[in-house]
Amino acid sequence: MAADIYLNVAVSGLLTGLVYGLMALGLSVIFGVVRVVNFAHGEMTTIAMYLAIVAFNALGLDPLVMMVPIAAVLFALGYAMQAGIINPFISRPEYSQFILLVAIAMIMVNGLLIVFGPDARNVQTSYSYDSFLIGRLIVDATKVYAGIATILVTVALFAFFRFTLIGKAIRACADNYTGALVVGLDVKHLYALTFGLGAACVGAAGAMLVLLVDVTPALGPAYTLLAFIIVITGGLGSMPGALVGGILIGLTEAMAGLFFTPSAKSMFSFGLLVLVLLFRPQGILGKRAS
Amino acid sequence: MTALLAIDGVGKRFRGLTAVDKVSFGVEPGAIFAVIGPNGAGKTTLFNIVAGVFPPDQGAITFAGKRIDGLKPDAVCRRGIGRTFQLVRPFPTLTVEDNVIIGALLHRGDPVIARQRAHEVLWQLDLFNKRQQQASTLTLPDRKRLEVARALATDPKLLLLDEVMAGLRPAETDRMVAILMKLNRETGLTILLIEHVMRAVMALASRVLVLHHGAAIAEGAPDAVVREPAVVESYLGAEAVE
């Protein structure tokens, strides 16, 4: 029945969208606190994906298991990037910062191209072709596991920012930079920590994405754009917004792929982006910039 | 004499806070009119409404006989009102000369002619010798004069000065006062200024309006206004009047 197809595609899109949302969540955290526009976001996601592939091929470890170590590696990468390269750029004009990250993105993407070549790769686990039957829904097992893992990671992140001392310190920096300095917080360290956390989100998301899509280096810029579309749609600086945006984009692309040709589906995301930028630039859950 | 600028029942609220509360006054051509009052009294908001940064919620603003409320800042400038900013905004990487040329270009399409006008204004504001300096390298008093020069180059009939004396030492304040008085005397330039520095207000203003919590509480000649009990109580303090 037609309704079943729509429902299946929608649920599939929703679950995939959740994972995209996790990736975009990293961007939201980074931008919300450090105010850095991470043009290398998709490239970092792609690095995480390749790490998962290498780990799988070399050690036979399931990406879902590798999620934590990969997130840790990306955390270190993010911390190093912020502390080592990006920190001095906080006080520079905005476009300077963009260019810096564009340069880093270029180096990352082409570095991956040199190391891994342009061919698509993926990961085949024992459950790659399984699916669950829930009523009339047929859902891929990979998507279900990825969706669950995403929700767990997100809850953990929210809890971190809500309840831990460091999480509160980070939120203080975001709210009031000077105030944070005045009370003796090591802002540079906290910024690096935050970038690292955002990168860790990307690491987790990347590890899960290899179960859902094929990897090529060219995914880097595509995911950067996707992350921005999600974050702008959901609300730049709003963490729940990133997830809402992710789900929305995941659904849009899935339904567009169903009604039109699959290759044109991202055109709908762009259309959505333009609409949001014009009529509600703060996004669905964002706050109007003061 | 009909007022050059007529503010008629202008009000503005920001989400529950009344910033400007039905203020009315007129500025005669050739006058120097000062608006004073404690911080938060609504002076800069009033300025921003006149300058077109946001429209009033109620009331009308008439300039040279025509309504200007609701016009955007660039349109207001084209009508003949120039303004400076409380926190100066020079074009930092451009030279002093280029900063003023940009002002002069409003009514002169040819940059060569605009430059001549810029030089005139730079002389008036005592900045001619620094015209090749980059604006970001100027001291604060120089930047304040640059801000005035730039606005002046647009050939305004009315100049809005927002706390132009703030941060200046007494000697520099006197210098600025002298320049403004000369401009007013020689060219008939009408000036509307917000000021906290009473020394400058008493020296410059022919008429003073006092705002408090967004409303006008006194208006008149400077000597009379500073003695009014409401003004003394809300703003000046008894010592200031002695």
Added chain:
Amino acid sequence: MIDWLLEGVPRRGLVLLAGLLAVLIAAPWLANDYLITVLIIILYFAYTGQAWNVMMGFAGQLSLGHAIYVGIGGYAAAALYVHFGVGPWIGLPAAIAIAMICGAIIGFLAFRFGVGGVYFAILTIAFAEFARIGFDHFRWVGGSSGFFLPVANYARNDLWNLRGNPTMFYYVMLALTVAAFILCHALLKSRVGYYWQAIREDEVAARSLGINTFRYKMYAVVISAGMTSIAGVFFAFYYNNLFPEQVFHISRSIELILGPIIGGIGTLFGPIIGAFLLTGLSEMMQELLARLGFDVPGAKQVFYGVCLLLVVMVLPGGVWPWIARKLGLTGRQS
């Protein structure tokens, strides 16, 4: 007129410029074919970099999707030639017009709705991607399989139809680059140029001086788009094929901006110096790698990325202002 254009330019600078121009004009006699093709690429990037510079360096709007104008210009002129037999010089105004309209739409959407900074940059990326995917499905101009121009024999040079050997293309590109240079110099010294700089420095202050910032930002976008589309026409007739995947791809947009950023945003010579440095150095690097036996796709891009990183960290104003200071060439606005 000449006086006004030359005012403020130091004598030493003029001499160097004249010398450089003389060398470039004589190049086909001095250099081999390979070098000529490299010079064509350098001039192409100098030209497109200069066109992009009008939007960024002059008006302060960061466009990361500029390849869209190259693509539109190229496809428009190519379509007219292939489907209607219209030569490129006649097709040029049509290509420029379409590109300008496209720029006007992007500019209008952005400026009327207050979209600036990073949002504007993302918007430009999205539009370029939209064009890339859109043209992939655009059957009339070949879609994703590509659009091909009939390749004539290169024995004779046909300037009218832009069919000929590389030397002809070289002079066309050189003429375009010189014209762009002069145009940008004239723009900068005009009222429009001053207003652009005001907007770039401080838009709020600019408005307080009576400048209709919306209108002038639109001028910058439209002029930049039109100029860039001319490069697109050249591109189509020089390479004789157009693929949406390549022409509209984000790497083209990024490539385009490397020259002016490395050379110096907002300066006249920046894009030219940047193009020479970047392409020159990368060609040498490729040669070196080839001789050592490495064939590494992506190495050139990593090199570009590293150059960009170094410049933005160490010499954020670009290489040209630094060189100009060393050579004692600082005029008023170069």
